[in-house]
Amino acid sequence: xxxxxxxxxxxxxxxxxxxxxxxxxxxxxxxxxxxxxxxxxxxxxxxxxxxxxxxxxxxxxxxxxxxxxxxxxxxxxxxxxxxxxxxxxxxxxxxxxxxxxxxxxxxxxxxxxxxxxxxxxxxxxxxxxxxxxxxxxxxxxxxxxxxxxxxxxxxxxxxxxxxxxxxxxxxxxxxxxxxxxxxxxxxxxxxxxxxxxxxxxxxxxxxxxxxxxxxxxxxxxxxxxxxxxxxxxxxxxxxxxxxxxxxxxxxxxxxxxxxxxxxxxxxxxxxxxxxxxxxxxxxxxxxxxxxxxxxxxxxxxxxxxxxxxxxxxxxxxxxxxxxxxxxxxxxxxxxxxxxxxxxxxxxxxxxxxxxxxxxxxxxxxxxxxxxxxxxxxxxxxxxxxxxxxxxxx
Numbered sequence: 001x002x003x004x005x006x007x008x009x010x011x012x013x014x015x016x017x018x019x020x021x022x023x024x025x026x027x028x029x030x031x032x033x034x035x036x037x038x039x040x041x042x043x044x045x046x047x048x049x050x051x052x053x054x055x056x057x058x059x060x061x062x063x064x065x066x067x068x069x070x071x072x073x074x075x076x077x078x079x080x081x082x083x084x085x086x087x088x089x090x091x092x093x094x095x096x097x098x099x100x101x102x103x104x105x106x107x108x109x110x111x112x113x114x115x116x117x118x119x120x121x122x123x124x125x126x127x128x129x130x131x132x133x134x135x136x137x138x139x140x141x142x143x144x145x146x147x148x149x150x151x152x153x154x155x156x157x158x159x160x161x162x163x164x165x166x167x168x169x170x171x172x173x174x175x176x177x178x179x180x181x182x183x184x185x186x187x188x189x190x191x192x193x194x195x196x197x198x199x200x201x202x203x204x205x206x207x208x209x210x211x212x213x214x215x216x217x218x219x220x221x222x223x224x225x226x227x228x229x230x231x232x233x234x235x236x237x238x239x240x241x242x243x244x245x246x247x248x249x250x251x252x253x254x255x256x257x258x259x260x261x262x263x264x265x266x267x268x269x270x271x272x273x274x275x276x277x278x279x280x281x282x283x284x285x286x287x288x289x290x291x292x293x294x295x296x297x298x299x300x301x302x303x304x305x306x307x308x309x310x311x312x313x314x315x316x317x318x319x320x321x322x323x324x325x326x327x328x329x330x331x332x333x334x335x336x337x338x339x340x341x342x343x344x345x346x347x348x349x350x351x352x353x354x355x356x357x358x359x360x361x362x363x364x365x366x367x368x369x370x371x372x373x374x375x376x377x378x379x380x381x382x383x384x385x386x387x388x389x390x391x392x393x
Contacts, residue, residue, distance in 0.1 A: 044098040051094040059085055077134035084130045089123040092116050117175045125168040132160050136213075156209075207254035208237045217264050222332075224263040271327045271335045272307070275343070278318035278358040287355060291321055298349050299325045302342045318358030 063083040096116040099109055136156060212235070217223050222231045223242075230242035230250050240257055242250040277295075279288070292309040299306040307324035314320070325342065327335040350357070 040101065044101050047101070048094040048098045051097060052090050055085075055090045055094070056087070059083070059090075074138075077131065077138055080134050081127055081130040084126050086119075086123060086126070089119045092119040114175070118172050121168040121171045122165075125164040128164050129157075129160055132164075133157060203255040204238045204253050207258050208235065210258060211235055211240070211254060216258070216262055217266070221264055221266040223265065225257065225260040265332070266330075268332075269328065269330060271329075271332075273325055273327065273339055273342075275323040275325075275346075276312070277321040277323055277346070278315060279321065280356045280358045281317075281319060283319065283355060287353065288319065290353070291355070294349060294353060294355075295321075295323050295346065298345045299323075299342060302338065302345050304338055304342060315358070317361050 059082065063079055092112075092115050095112055099112045104112070133156070211217070217232055219232050219235055222229065224230075228242075228244060228250060230244040232240065233243050234241040236254075239251050239253050242252070244250055277291075279291070288311070291311075295309040296306045305326040305328065307326060309321060309323040312320040312322045323346075327338050329335060
């Protein structure tokens with residue numbers, strides 16, 4: 001026989017014998033405890049059962065289903081979180097509360113404390129998970145993101161569950177006396193490696209979550225970025241699909257889209273329109289003075305809100321005025337129809353008032369060699385003389 005094997009058997013045999021002696025000692029202590037503390041044990045068990053029943057009753061009372069609107073309130077979130085309290089945790093908690101009142105032996109007491117540590121860590125992770133998910137769902141409760149929100153919530157549940165239960169497992173191992181420094185360092189390094197390897201995917205993913213939670217736009221909104229104006233058709237975890245006003249399908253990654261300046265037309269309640277108006281230079285002064293009042297009457301008669309109107313400047317071939325008015329309402333088609341109505345009403349009213357619109361014109365004057373102006377058209381006195389001569393003839 002190998003001498004090394006002989007020494008190993010001699011070393012292992014006393015260790016097993018010592019463990020058997022420890023178990024026998026624990027059994028003797030437990031038997032002595034059960035024999036000499038029967039009344040205290042029954043009293044502790046009765047108190048523990050009462051505590052468990054009280055906690056179960058409290059959970060039932062606090063977790064009664066309320067109105068449907070309460071599910072999205074803070075009270076509904078906390079009720080949902082408390083409803084996840086397990087019967088195992090309540091039983092171990094009751095045992096832990098009464099364990100020291102019956103002169104419990106130290107091995108039994110340590111066992112109860114260990115079970116309570118494990119149960120408390122797991123229950124804390126369950127509570128934290130439900131609280132975080134409840135608050136997230138409350139934040140997005142009014143958001144109609146459909147499939148995108150479902151996919152995002154599924155991914156969030158996985159990430160939150162893994163993170164919280166990993167922390168709970170580390171706490172349990174630490175209470176068992178295990179050195180968790182290496183485990184924590186390994187998890188950190190692994191997380192960094194995964195993040196670096198999939199940083200493109202994660203950037204679009206977190207951009208999608210930012211769109212869902214921060215809500216710069218929603219499905220069905222009309223937005224503008226760069227020189228593109230389009231309607232949002234679908235918000236995915238990787239990209240967003242849009243339909244431009246010309247009919248083309250646009251696909252852009254979420255991270256790239258959020259880096260741009262986005263104009264959202266959904267929340268427009270008031271649209272401000274500016275309309276330039278040019279009149280001929282031959283317009284009498286008294287008519288020019290009435291232009292702002294005429295425009296105010298036209299705007300109010302059309303159903304829009306008049307802001308201001310007035311003289312702007314002397315144009316190359318016109319007297320320039322500017323008009324500003326407001327159109328109330330979300331629908332861009334209604335606003336465009338009202339702007340069309342205003343334009344036609346101005347045209348009709350100006351015709352009634354004798355106000356002529358200007359258009360680009362040029363008049364050319366020609367001079368003779370002696371400097372006398374030669375008009376390219378018949379002057380009034382020349383036309384009258386020609387008419388008189390034709391009449392006398």
